[in-house]
Amino acid sequence: MPSADWRDCVGHWRFVIMSSGLDVRIRELVDNGAPPLTLAEVDALRAFIAPRRRSKGPLVAVAIVATVIVLVVVLALATGDDGSQSVRVPPAQSVSTSPPPTRQPSGTPAERTAHAADYVYAVDNRHLVVGAGCPDDTPAADVTETRTAVRIRVVYTDSHAFCLTGSVRITLDSPLGTRRIIDATTGRAIPKGQEACADMRASTKAHRSQIRGRMFLSAAESVPMQGLVTATAVSPSTFRCSVQTDEDGQFTMYVPTPGRYVITGLSPHYFEGHSECVGTTSGGLAPSTPVSISRTNNVVHIDVLCNGV
Amino acid sequence: MSDDRAETFESFFETAEPRLRRALVAAYGLERGREAAAEALAYGWERWDKVRGMRNPLGYLYRVGQSRTRARKHPPVFDVPAQAGDIWFEPGLANALSELSERQRLAVMLVHGFGWQLAEVAEVTGIRVPTVQTHAERGLARLRRALEVRDHV
Numbered sequence: 377m378p379s380a381d382w383r384d385c386v387g388h389w390r391f392v393i394m395s396s397g398l399d400v401r402i403r404e405l406v407d408n409g410a411p412p413l414t415l416a417e418v419d420a421l422r423a424f425i426a427p428r429r430r431s432k433g434p435l436v437a438v439a440i441v442a443t444v445i446v447l448v449v450v451l452a453l454a455t456g457d458d459g460s461q462s463v464r465v466p467p468a469q470s471v472s473t474s475p476p477p478t479r480q481p482s483g484t485p486a487e488r489t490a491h492a493a494d495y496v497y498a499v500d501n502r503h504l505v506v507g508a509g510c511p512d513d514t515p516a517a518d519v520t521e522t523r524t525a526v527r528i529r530v531v532y533t534d535s536h537a538f539c540l541t542g543s544v545r546i547t548l549d550s551p552l553g554t555r556r557i558i559d560a561t562t563g564r565a566i567p568k569g570q571e572a573c574a575d576m577r578a579s580t581k582a583h584r585s586q587i588r589g590r591m592f593l594s595a596a597e598s599v600p601m602q603g604l605v606t607a608t609a610v611s612p613s614t615f616r617c618s619v620q621t622d623e624d625g626q627f628t629m630y631v632p633t634p635g636r637y638v639i640t641g642l643s644p645h646y647f648e649g650h651s652e653c654v655g656t657t658s659g660g661l662a663p664s665t666p667v668s669i670s671r672t673n674n675v676v677h678i679d680v681l682c683n684g685v
Numbered sequence: 686m687s688d689d690r691a692e693t694f695e696s697f698f699e700t701a702e703p704r705l706r707r708a709l710v711a712a713y714g715l716e717r718g719r720e721a722a723a724e725a726l727a728y729g730w731e732r733w734d735k736v737r738g739m740r741n742p743l744g745y746l747y748r749v750g751q752s753r754t755r756a757r758k759h760p761p762v763f764d765v766p767a768q769a770g771d772i773w774f775e776p777g778l779a780n781a782l783s784e785l786s787e788r789q790r791l792a793v794m795l796v797h798g799f800g801w802q803l804a805e806v807a808e809v810t811g812i813r814v815p816t817v818q819t820h821a822e823r824g825l826a827r828l829r830r831a832l833e834v835r836d837h838v
Binding site for chain 1: 698711719726727763
C-alpha cells in the first residue's frame, strides 16, 4: 500500500481550512482584530482634524517658498559657472500657495451672476447668514476660507432687475474666530453686524441716535425671535448697520442722524433666516416704511414683527 | 452640528463604518487600517455638508483614509490568533496575507472574506472591476502557494 506524502496530507488539511473556512477566518481576523468604531470614538478624533487642517496653510507656504529659494540658488550656481548669464530672481508675488478648496454652488458659471453681499452676521461661530440675492431665486454663495479671512461671493442664477433682500446661510469648515469676512465680488470687508453698530456707538451723540426694540412673532408677542436686526438707510445714504438680538429678542443699535431708515430683521428660527421680519413703530407706522430720525431723537423705539405666516 | 446633520451622518455611519474599516484594514493591516478608517470618518463628519452631496462618499472617504496612512511605509500587520472560539487559525495565514500586494490582499479579503461583489470593491477602491477580479484570483492563488495548498480536492 503506497504511503501518501505527508505534504499531501498537510496540503489537503490546509485546503479544507482554506476553502471551507477562509471567509470565516478573515471575518474573524478583521472584526476581532480591528473592532468596529463607535460614533464617540470618531467624534473625539474630529477635534484633531480641524486644527491640523488649519495649520497646513503656513506649512505649504513655507515649503513652496523654500522650494523656490532652492531653485533660485541652484540656477544661480549653474549659471554662475560661465558668467555669461544673469539670473533673474522671481518677484515675490510669483510665489503663491495653491488656492484653498472652494465650495461651488449648483449651476454652471455662465448661468450665475455675482451679487455683492450686503451684510453678514454670525448665527454662531460656524454659521453665517449673508444678506443678498433674490427671495424667489434662492441665492448661493462661493465660500473660500483661509487662515485669516473668509471670502464670500454671493451668486444667483436668475437675472432679476430688482432684487429684494434675501439671505444665504453658510456653514464654515472651521470656526470663524477672529477672521475677517470679505465680499469676493467687491473685495471689501463685509461688516459684521455687531461691529458696525459698535463703530457708530463711538461717534458723538450729536450725530447718532439709538434705536431700541424687540423682535418677536407677531401672532404671539410672547415669542421672542433671536436673530439680526438691520437698519438700512434710504438712498442716497449707504449706511447699513446690523445688530444681533439677545435671548428675549431685545436689541439696541446706533444710526447716524438725521436719516431715514428701513428696519428689518432676520431670524434663523423664522423660515431659517430666509424670510424677513419687518420693523414698525408704536405710532402705527406701516411695515417697511422708512422711519425718519432727526438729531433730536436720542432714543427711538421700533419693534420688528415676524408675521408668522 | 444641527440635528439633521447629525442624524444623516449617523445613518451614513452605520452602513459606511464596517465597509470602510474592512476595506482599509484589508489594505493596511489591523491597526493602521482601523486608524485610517477612524480618521476618514472623522474627516467626513467634519465636512459632512460637502461629503453627503457626493456621488460616492464611501469611495471618497476611502481615499481620505489612504492619504492619512500613506506616510507610513510599514508592511501591514495581521495578528492571527492560534484559536478564537471554535475557529482554528492556520499559523502561516498572517504572513501569507502580509506578503500579498495591497490590491491582491484587498481583493482577496473583501471578495473571499466578506463576500463583496467585484463591483462593490471597485466602487470603494476606485479599481476597475476586471482588475479587481484579476487581483482576487491571483491573490488567492498566491495565498494557496504560500500555505502550500497543493490539492484541489
